[in-house]
Amino acid sequence: MxxxxxxxxxxxxxxxxxxxxxxxxxxxxxxxxSFPSLKTSHHCRISCAAKPETVDKVYEVVKKQLALPPDTQLSPATKFTELGADSLDTVEIVMGLEEEFDISVEEENAESITTIQEAADVIEKLVSAKVDKC
Structure with missing residues (x-):
């Protein structure tokens, strides 16, 4: 042995x-x-993976609300401020997302949305909760 x-x-x-x-x-x-670190670096981000369709719709709403050219390249990590959005633009983006997905985003959730990924994650959560109620 x-x-x-x-x-x-x-x-x-x-x-x-x-x-x-x-x-x-x-x-x-x-x-x-001292054991090897299992932490991720600040360059890596683990996130809830929203459906690709949701992320694509968020791209379209953001482009529309900010009047961006259709060929503007966006990624899930894109911050609204990087696109020139101010707080009023962010409110309009959230309102556009509410209309597109037929959801209502609470104020505390709306304040946490600063990137496309965060928006998609909040939408997935709210849509899922809406479906669960039915």
């Missing part, structure tokens, strides 16, 4: 040694007090 033994957990690169007939020595690359 094979057994796995570990050396003291010191900062060493991972390596394997055969010691004896049925055992393997493994040194892990971290110390007892």
């Amino acid at each position: 094979s057994s796995i033994a570990t050396a003291s957990l010191t900062k060493l690169p991972i390596n394997h040694q055969i010691s004896g007939r049925n055992s393997i020595l493994v040194n892990a690359g971290w110390s007892r007090t």
